[in-house]
Amino acid sequence: MSVSFSCSPFDMPIYKVATPTPPPLVLAIRVNGVGAWDIEQHYLKELGKFAVAAHNLKTHHEHQLTFQKVISCDHLSELNHKLTIAASEGGITHTYEAVVSYKPWIQLKKLISFKIA
Numbered sequence: 001m002s003v004s005f006s007c008s009p010f011d012m013p014i015y016k017v018a019t020p021t022p023p024p025l026v027l028a029i030r031v032n033g034v035g036a037w038d039i040e041q042h043y044l045k046e047l048g049k050f051a052v053a054a055h056n057l058k059t060h061h062e063h064q065l066t067f068q069k070v071i072s073c074d075h076l077s078e079l080n081h082k083l084t085i086a087a088s089e090g091g092i093t094h095t096y097e098a099v100v101s102y103k104p105w106i107q108l109k110k111l112i113s114f115k116i117a
Contacts (some may be wrong), residue, residue: 043068047109048085051098054111063090071095079103084117 034106056064068086076082077101082096099112 042082044073044083045101047081048071048083048098048099050109051083051085051100051111051114052087054109055096055098055114058111058114061089063066065089065096068093079114 049067052067054067065087066089068088071086073084073086074082080099080101083100085096085098086093087096088094095117096114097117098114101110101112102108
């Protein structure tokens with residue numbers, strides 16, 4: 001006695017399996033209320049403030065620059081950061097490009113270049 005079955009993919013029953021909803025996407029893990037993005041923003045803000053202060057010390061203009069915000073940052077290497085900074089001079093805001101070298105293990109910051117963008 002031989003039994004043969006003819007089966008096609010269209011004859012197979014379809015089973016729906018309930019899948020749990022995925023957890024919401026977490027962009028940064030928060031530790032003590034501070035996330036990685038907050039730390040990065042604070043770090044870039046401090047580098048931007050340093051760049052403006054160092055530029056003010058190098059140049060002796062009548063109107064000193066006042067730091068507003070960091071617009072963008074390109075990490076040229078592990079130590080060098082190219083910042084696009086908004087700073088005001090005499091109430092007029094301009095955009096500047098600064099390259100800052102930072103060696104955190106010896107707490108050394110150095111302004112490499114600072115120019116208007």
